[in-house]
Amino acid sequence: MAYVAVKGGERAIDNAHAWLAEQRRGDTGVPEIAPRQIAEQLGRAVDRAMAEGAIYDRGLGALAVKQAQGDLIEAAFLLRAYRTTLPRFAYSLPLDTGAMHVARRISATFKDLPGGQVLGPTYDYTHRLLDFTLEQEASPPAAAETETDLAPMPRVQDILAQEGLIEPDALPGADDPGKPPADLTREPLSFPAGRDARLQALARADEGFVLAMGYSTQRGYGGSHPFAGEIRMGEVAIEIEPPELGFAIDIGDITLTECQMVNQFAGSKTVPPQFTRGYGLAFGHCERKAMAMALADRAMRAAELGEDVTAPAQNIEFMLYHCDNIEATGFVEHLKLPHYVDFQSELENVRRMRAEHEAAAQATRKAAE
Amino acid sequence: MEGYNFAYLDEQTKRMIRRAILKAVAVPGHQVPFGSREMPLPYGWGTGGIQVTASILGADDTLKVIDQGADDTTNAVSIRRFFARTAGVRTTTRTAEATVIQTRHRVPETPLREDQIIVYQVPQPEPLSRLEPSRVQTKIMHALGEYGLMHVKLYEDVARYGQVSISYDYPVMVNGRHLMAPSPIPAFDNPKLDRMPALQLFGAGREKRIYAVPPFTSVRSLDFDDHPFRAIRAPHACGLCGATDCYLDEVVVDDRGKRLFVCSDTDHCATRREAGHSGADSLPEAAE
Amino acid sequence: MIAPGALLSARGLALSFGRIVALRDAAMDIWPGEVLAIVGESGSGKTTLLNVLSGNVRPDGGTVAYRSGSGAVVDVHAMPAPALRALHRSEWGFVQQDPRRNLRMNVSAGGNVGERLMAQGARHYGNIRDEAARWLETVEIDASRIDDLPRTFSGGMLQRLQIARTLVTRPSLVFMDEPTGGLDVSVQARLLDLIRSLVARLHIAVVLVTHDIAVARLLADRIMVMQNGSVIETGLTDQVLDDPHHPYTQLLVSSVLAA
Numbered sequence: 001m002a003y004v005a006v007k008g009g010e011r012a013i014d015n016a017h018a019w020l021a022e023q024r025r026g027d028t029g030v031p032e033i034a035p036r037q038i039a040e041q042l043g044r045a046v047d048r049a050m051a052e053g054a055i056y057d058r059g060l061g062a063l064a065v066k067q068a069q070g071d072l073i074e075a076a077f078l079l080r081a082y083r084t085t086l087p088r089f090a091y092s093l094p095l096d097t098g099a100m101h102v103a104r105r106i107s108a109t110f111k112d113l114p115g116g117q118v119l120g121p122t123y124d125y126t127h128r129l130l131d132f133t134l135e136q137e138a139s140p141p142a143a144a145e146t147e148t149d150l151a152p153m154p155r156v157q158d159i160l161a162q163e164g165l166i167e168p169d170a171l172p173g174a175d176d177p178g179k180p181p182a183d184l185t186r187e188p189l190s191f192p193a194g195r196d197a198r199l200q201a202l203a204r205a206d207e208g209f210v211l212a213m214g215y216s217t218q219r220g221y222g223g224s225h226p227f228a229g230e231i232r233m234g235e236v237a238i239e240i241e242p243p244e245l246g247f248a249i250d251i252g253d254i255t256l257t258e259c260q261m262v263n264q265f266a267g268s269k270t271v272p273p274q275f276t277r278g279y280g281l282a283f284g285h286c287e288r289k290a291m292a293m294a295l296a297d298r299a300m301r302a303a304e305l306g307e308d309v310t311a312p313a314q315n316i317e318f319m320l321y322h323c324d325n326i327e328a329t330g331f332v333e334h335l336k337l338p339h340y341v342d343f344q345s346e347l348e349n350v351r352r353m354r355a356e357h358e359a360a361a362q363a364t365r366k367a368a369e
Numbered sequence: 370m371e372g373y374n375f376a377y378l379d380e381q382t383k384r385m386i387r388r389a390i391l392k393a394v395a396v397p398g399h400q401v402p403f404g405s406r407e408m409p410l411p412y413g414w415g416t417g418g419i420q421v422t423a424s425i426l427g428a429d430d431t432l433k434v435i436d437q438g439a440d441d442t443t444n445a446v447s448i449r450r451f452f453a454r455t456a457g458v459r460t461t462t463r464t465a466e467a468t469v470i471q472t473r474h475r476v477p478e479t480p481l482r483e484d485q486i487i488v489y490q491v492p493q494p495e496p497l498s499r500l501e502p503s504r505v506q507t508k509i510m511h512a513l514g515e516y517g518l519m520h521v522k523l524y525e526d527v528a529r530y531g532q533v534s535i536s537y538d539y540p541v542m543v544n545g546r547h548l549m550a551p552s553p554i555p556a557f558d559n560p561k562l563d564r565m566p567a568l569q570l571f572g573a574g575r576e577k578r579i580y581a582v583p584p585f586t587s588v589r590s591l592d593f594d595d596h597p598f599r600a601i602r603a604p605h606a607c608g609l610c611g612a613t614d615c616y617l618d619e620v621v622v623d624d625r626g627k628r629l630f631v632c633s634d635t636d637h638c639a640t641r642r643e644a645g646h647s648g649a650d651s652l653p654e655a656a657e
Numbered sequence: 658m659i660a661p662g663a664l665l666s667a668r669g670l671a672l673s674f675g676r677i678v679a680l681r682d683a684a685m686d687i688w689p690g691e692v693l694a695i696v697g698e699s700g701s702g703k704t705t706l707l708n709v710l711s712g713n714v715r716p717d718g719g720t721v722a723y724r725s726g727s728g729a730v731v732d733v734h735a736m737p738a739p740a741l742r743a744l745h746r747s748e749w750g751f752v753q754q755d756p757r758r759n760l761r762m763n764v765s766a767g768g769n770v771g772e773r774l775m776a777q778g779a780r781h782y783g784n785i786r787d788e789a790a791r792w793l794e795t796v797e798i799d800a801s802r803i804d805d806l807p808r809t810f811s812g813g814m815l816q817r818l819q820i821a822r823t824l825v826t827r828p829s830l831v832f833m834d835e836p837t838g839g840l841d842v843s844v845q846a847r848l849l850d851l852i853r854s855l856v857a858r859l860h861i862a863v864v865l866v867t868h869d870i871a872v873a874r875l876l877a878d879r880i881m882v883m884q885n886g887s888v889i890e891t892g893l894t895d896q897v898l899d900d901p902h903h904p905y906t907q908l909l910v911s912s913v914l915a916a
Contacts, residue, residue: 345536
């Protein structure tokens with residue numbers, strides 16, 4: 001028989017992508033969704049794509065969600081690939097989340113505190129019943145509004161810090177003054193990985209991974225008795241200081257979710273007992289991510305705080321090498337690329353070993369006869 | 370391409386990668402960490418190779434991209450198009466015409482020359498990774514040249530199977546100093562790496578490492594004196610061009626298990642057929 | 658820095674962990690082929706001393722000098738890490754109390770014994786395997802177990818496998834930390850016999866840490882007694898045990914006799 005090797009990879013790709021585009025659009029009898037609608041009405045999806053895509057731009061986030069047909073890891077991937085091409089013209093000054101224009105702020109450690117508990121837009125306390133009224137277009141009644149004094153709300157850790165009950169803020173460059181914070185988008189991960197690098201990795205990390213690892217610490221795999229000291233979400237101003245100006249300028253506001261976990265610590269011979277902290281920060285309204293991140297951050301500080309490192313969440317190398325879903329999805333999915341050259345060499349290997357095995361068995365049988 | 374730099378990456382990034390390449394060339398087989406960027410293709414699909422290629426590509430270059438030895442496999446097509454689109458360079462399927470060859474899983478059968486560069490896509494740059502998962506530990510082993518773990522693995526293979534059971538990504542010692550993963554090329558290709566006239570560059574995007582084998586550098590496959598390294602291939606001739614010394618793909622041609630063996634290197638096979646060679650299964654026209 | 662003819666000499670070793678003094682002006686010498694036992698109760702600093710002598714722990718002060726096979730005298734704590742690691746896998750050996758710390762538990766007995774040979778450049782599989790088999794027999798493990806994993810071995814066999822793995826390259830100096838600790842008494846006796854005959858035959862110097870005076874009496878040519886991080890008495894084994902001078906040594910010896 002005659003055989004012609006498989007050809008036509010180019011046309012196959014074009015056809016496949018055309019089909020994908022058609023499927024993305026879906027039934028043309030249904031109006032096409034616009035990125036603006038996604039940004040407005042699927043905001044949490046956009047938030048997650050921005051957090052894991054590591055770029056703050058709601059318009060791009062919405063576009064990525066649309067292009068990815070709502071696959072948020074794919075959307076984050078599109079954003080990462082885009083952000084990497086952007087020139088970097090400045091680094092922002094450290095954010096002051098204490099000056100946040102708060103939309104939500106709760107503490108589980110104090111019943112009331114200066115500034116009060118602000119529930120904000122939350123799924124907490126909703127009953128998870130499918131709301132069939134949403135099948136129809138409807139405008140909800142306006143939410144109640146009230147005057148606020150816009151006074152900054154002190155952060156819970158600052159309240160605890162007044163008594164020295166909690167470890168102080170880890171300032172950038174605390175371990176090595178003069179050293180700029182780590183930037184994993186410029187320099188590869190190396191060990192020992194400082195807390196700056198760890199926090200950056202977690203902030204970009206897959207929400208599901210961080211959630212599971214944070215959860216595992218609550219179930220006994222490296223627990224450290226966490227309390228949600230404070231969770232706050234709202235708008236924070238970004239400032240940069242261009243060298244030619246010599247003073248800081250405000251370049252805009254972004255929405256952030258921040259979580260400060262307060263954790264137990266027994267103290268040591270040299271340090272009196274004191275609460276320690278785990279920290280979480282995410283773009284947009286990503287509360288689950290920020291909380292899980294704070295648990296994971298605290299777990300990864302085990303060695304630094306003289307605790308036994310036994311659980312997966314405390315293993316810095318394990319955590320950092322596996323938390324990034326762009327890395328993970330690429331490598332898992334690359335298994336569908338052809339591997340027939342390698343498989344062929346395995347086939348020949350197994351055949352040869354089986355032949356040698358059979359020859360040896362035959363020789364033994366002959367000898368026995 | 371509109372809105373993007375030549376060959377996608379910005380010039381600062383390319384310089385950073387070229388510095389890593391220079392260091393890698395200076396210490397053959399040593400894995401140099403680099404600030405791997407997110408690319409528009411997924412990790413594990415050749416991002417390391419693409420970044421290396423993007424950094425060394427010039428407007429006059431002619432690029433060939435292969436996957437599994439073939440120019441027309443989907444991933445090779447995709448990467449070749451990527452550079453045609455972002456760099457506008459000439460592309461070719463002819464090994465001899467290319468100045469830069471990016472590859473996944475094969476080394477071309479046609480011997481490479483001094484004026485060529487081959488770029489390997491590397492999923493896992495650490496040859497010790499299956500034996501020691503911690504990069505902190507493997508880094509120390511490389512620094513001290515302590516490769517006992519790998520030798521023990523080979524010993525265990527021979528004790529258990531009567532031979533080394535590694536058939537691809539077969540570990541090599543480069544320049545007598547560094548243990549190196551040659552990327553998942555079949556062990557059959559390993560001897561081609563030894564003292565190759567072309568510069569060999571290896572890029573691992575997800576793991577953020579670049580390493581290199583400079584021209585004419587010794588690359589030795591690990592073995593025992595009494596169990597020497599053997600390059601294995603299917604014991605057949607190519608059904609299309611009749612070659613008996615090339616790596617073959619096995620193709621199942623019907624549902625009764627009939628197999629056909631054909632060259633994995635499509636360019637090599639086509640060149641041979643043009644020169645009049647033919648195999649048992651070639652079309653009559655091709656044999657003329 | 659090194660005593661004439663000595664293999665290893667330590668002078669003025671000092672080490673503290675916070676306020677706890679682990680070593681106080683400790684000194685010692687060991688000559689080729691000699692077995693030196695360091696005895697003392699737990700917390701006396703004997704294991705710390707062993708770790709400092711073997712270069713694994715850096716002292717706050719003092720020196721450790723080693724006369725290598727080439728005749729050159731090296732400062733153990735001033736050596737670059739690669740040279741020290743090379744020494745550990747060639748001229749030196751370390752036998753841990755828990756053999757699992759030293760063995761590769763997922764590698765066959767033959768592979769465990771062969772590793773040091775390969776690390777020294779052995780590349781002939783047949784020779785490596787023959788040598789491994791010989792060593793298994795030497796430590797009284799049936800050579801038919803050569804392809805078995807250590808986890809199928811008893812505690813005594815694991816310890817003997819560790820000894821084979823350590824001695825296969827014929828080191829000139831071996832550090833042993835309670836090598837018979839945690840084993841049954843009958844198993845201990847057999848192991849002690851084995852160690853004694855091996856080190857005598859191969860002319861290996863041994864620095865042996867033990868809390869067990871009986872073990873020291875059986876194996877050691879000389880004894881060093883430690884208390885609170887200081888060496889309080891040194892001498893020939895019989896001399897120290899039969900005629901102890903320091904009151905603490907007297908107490909130590911009499912408590913064994915009484916027990």
